[in-house]
Amino acid sequence: MKNIFKYLKGYRGVFGIAILSIIIATVMQLATPILIKYAVDSIIGEVPAGNLQFLMDAFGKNLMAVVWLMIGINFIGGIFLFLKGYLSSYAAENIAQNIRDSLYRQIQYMTYEQHTKKETGDMIQRCTSDVETIRRFLGVQIVDLGRIVIMITLSVAIMMSLNVRLTIYAIALIPILFAFSYIFFTKIQKTFKKSDEAEGTLTTVLQENLSGVRVVRAFGREKFEIDKFEEVNSNYRNITYKLVETLAMFWSSSDLLTLLQSGIVLVVGASMVITGNLTIGTLIAFITYESMLLWPVKQSGRLLSELGKTTVAITRIEEILNETIEKDLPTEIEPEIEGSITFDHVNFAYPDGKLALEDISFKLEKGKTLGILGSTGSGKSTLVHLIQRLYEYEGSIKIDDHELSTIKKQWIRRKIGLILQEPYLYAKTVKENIGITDKRYEETQIFEAAKTASIHDNILEFKEGYETIVGEKGVSLSGGQKQRVAISRTIIDPDKRILIFDDSLSAVDTETDMKIRRALKKRSKDVTTLIISHRITTLSEADYIIVLDEGKMIQSGTHKDLIDEDGLYKRIWDLQKMVV
Numbered sequence: 001m002k003n004i005f006k007y008l009k010g011y012r013g014v015f016g017i018a019i020l021s022i023i024i025a026t027v028m029q030l031a032t033p034i035l036i037k038y039a040v041d042s043i044i045g046e047v048p049a050g051n052l053q054f055l056m057d058a059f060g061k062n063l064m065a066v067v068w069l070m071i072g073i074n075f076i077g078g079i080f081l082f083l084k085g086y087l088s089s090y091a092a093e094n095i096a097q098n099i100r101d102s103l104y105r106q107i108q109y110m111t112y113e114q115h116t117k118k119e120t121g122d123m124i125q126r127c128t129s130d131v132e133t134i135r136r137f138l139g140v141q142i143v144d145l146g147r148i149v150i151m152i153t154l155s156v157a158i159m160m161s162l163n164v165r166l167t168i169y170a171i172a173l174i175p176i177l178f179a180f181s182y183i184f185f186t187k188i189q190k191t192f193k194k195s196d197e198a199e200g201t202l203t204t205v206l207q208e209n210l211s212g213v214r215v216v217r218a219f220g221r222e223k224f225e226i227d228k229f230e231e232v233n234s235n236y237r238n239i240t241y242k243l244v245e246t247l248a249m250f251w252s253s254s255d256l257l258t259l260l261q262s263g264i265v266l267v268v269g270a271s272m273v274i275t276g277n278l279t280i281g282t283l284i285a286f287i288t289y290e291s292m293l294l295w296p297v298k299q300s301g302r303l304l305s306e307l308g309k310t311t312v313a314i315t316r317i318e319e320i321l322n323e324t325i326e327k328d329l330p331t332e333i334e335p336e337i338e339g340s341i342t343f344d345h346v347n348f349a350y351p352d353g354k355l356a357l358e359d360i361s362f363k364l365e366k367g368k369t370l371g372i373l374g375s376t377g378s379g380k381s382t383l384v385h386l387i388q389r390l391y392e393y394e395g396s397i398k399i400d401d402h403e404l405s406t407i408k409k410q411w412i413r414r415k416i417g418l419i420l421q422e423p424y425l426y427a428k429t430v431k432e433n434i435g436i437t438d439k440r441y442e443e444t445q446i447f448e449a450a451k452t453a454s455i456h457d458n459i460l461e462f463k464e465g466y467e468t469i470v471g472e473k474g475v476s477l478s479g480g481q482k483q484r485v486a487i488s489r490t491i492i493d494p495d496k497r498i499l500i501f502d503d504s505l506s507a508v509d510t511e512t513d514m515k516i517r518r519a520l521k522k523r524s525k526d527v528t529t530l531i532i533s534h535r536i537t538t539l540s541e542a543d544y545i546i547v548l549d550e551g552k553m554i555q556s557g558t559h560k561d562l563i564d565e566d567g568l569y570k571r572i573w574d575l576q577k578m579v580v
């Protein structure tokens with residue numbers, strides 16, 4: 001509950017007015033049975049007004065005046081009900097928007113390591129349906145909580161003033177109904193959590209299937225995927241069914257209790273009327289109050305269960321909001337970057353403890369090119385991750401004369417351009433994709449970058465040219481075209497001092513590959529370049545080449561050095577020469 005109140009910050013005033021409105025509306029609602037009692041007993045019947053003498057003074061025996069009063073009271077109550085709905089929805093929508101913004105901001109700054117551990121579907125669910133649960137609770141249920149408290153307190157007080165004995169009968173089963181609600185609330189909470197998790201898993205499977213549709217088709221995995229989905233879907237269905245079943249049990253049992261409670265009032269009240277201890281008007285008022293009282297008691301069970309669901313949603317959201325985010329230390333610096341890179345006895349292990357890089361040392365002068373060769377899983381991408389400061393390392397990595405760990409993360413990443421083997425393109429035009437990092441890029445700069453990446457002519461061949469929409473909603477580009485658009489959008493930025501090609505020339509033919517590398521060298525002489533590739537011709541013109549195997553540097557030197565010595569590099573070179 002404390003956590004929920006935290007989210008009301010900034011809107012407590014609005015909620016205060018909403019609660020005041022609901023109090024006024026409830027008081028209006030509670031006045032009606034009193035007026036009915038007065039009309040039945042003292043206008044239609046001849047019972048003395050007693051406590052209601054003020055009504056007799058005001059209206060006498062005028063039944064129509066009392067009817068109009070009832071209409072007026074209910075009309076005013078309606079206006080306040082509307083005000084309550086309007087204000088609480090306004091506050092809830094704004095709070096939900098703030099939570100979504102905070103989550104999105106947090107996700108942007110979460111460490112890379114945390115991102116690799118999270119399931120996308122589950123994260124999406126936390127940002128959407130969990131926020132929706134909180135919005136619903138704040139928009140409707142929290143104010144209802146105020147209404148319930150007022151309704152129960154006032155109706156019991158009024159009933160007491162009418163007849164103490166009958167009131168005791170009228171509230172006899174209410175503690176049981178409350179206890180029942182509480183037990184139910186505790187029980188249902190775990191099931192709600194399980195249901196949320198099962199929904200998250202369902203979303204993950206769906207999302208992975210949609211984004212991996214090519215792989216699924218290529219490997220004929222449709223049946224496997226259907227089976228996998230059916231399994232998580234039926235798990236979700238079973239948990240939700242159990243939830244609905246428990247809810248139904250609760251509602252029907254609490255209905256039974258409320259019927260029993262109403263029955264008690266009716267039987268005891270009627271016998272009191274027969275013995276002359278109660279007027280008919282009071283009995284009608286009691287029955288009306290009883291129904292007004294039982295509704296909120298029953299509702300409290302629902303509210304408690306919604307509270308349970310909301311608590312789970314808040315916990316899930318807070319799990320994200322409490323993740324450590326990447327922060328620059330005040331001591332970290334923003335030096336001018338020229339681009340030389342020195343690795344000195346660098347070791348790195350992923351959190352599972354396995355060494356991914358072991359004792360790596362090399363020196364690359366600014367403006368030079370480093371080629372990296374290695375079998376899959378040998379640590380090539382890990383090495384690049386370290387240069388981007390995505391992980392902390394052991395040993396020393398220097399960029400120019402500065403230890404990498406002393407440079408601000410955002411700063412160094414701004415200076416490094418990374419192009420991946422399977423780049424992500426946005427569902428926008430080619431032009432927008434190339435200029436995505438800065439709206440101020442001129443058309444000529446975009447064309448120049450595209451020319452360097454050998455994609456300009458291809459783009460002009462598209463029907464819509466640079467205005468062609470690509471990405472999810474647009475034209476499907478070939479792997480090589482995507483890679484070249486990604487190269488263009490990276491090299492367009494003159495601020496990049498280091499360029500990293502993580503197998504990002506793999507989908508272009510050897511000749512285009514060479515053309516791009518030469519054009520790049522001409523365009524940005526001073527930019528330091530790292531090229532990861534399985535293709536020796538791509539690496540052969542590098543100033544220095546390192547060969548990785550299971551995290552260790554097993555060979556290093558120029559292309560000439562490496563083809564002169566026996567080793568992995570020469571073996572691959574010989575094999576690739578044969579294919580060519």
Ligand SMILES: Nc1ncnc2c1ncn2[C@@H]1O[C@H](COP(=O)(O)OP(=O)(O)OP(=O)(O)O)[C@@H](O)[C@H]1O
Pocket residue numbers: 116350351352356374375376377378379380381382383
């Ligand atoms: N986030 C991670 N958590 C744990 N282990 C990881 C993680 N990422 C990579 N690894 C492991 O670290 C080792 C090196 O992986 P890396 O991705 O650097 O290889 P690579 O040489 O780039 O391979 P590829 O050519 O297939 O891309 C592998 O054994 C891999 O399983």
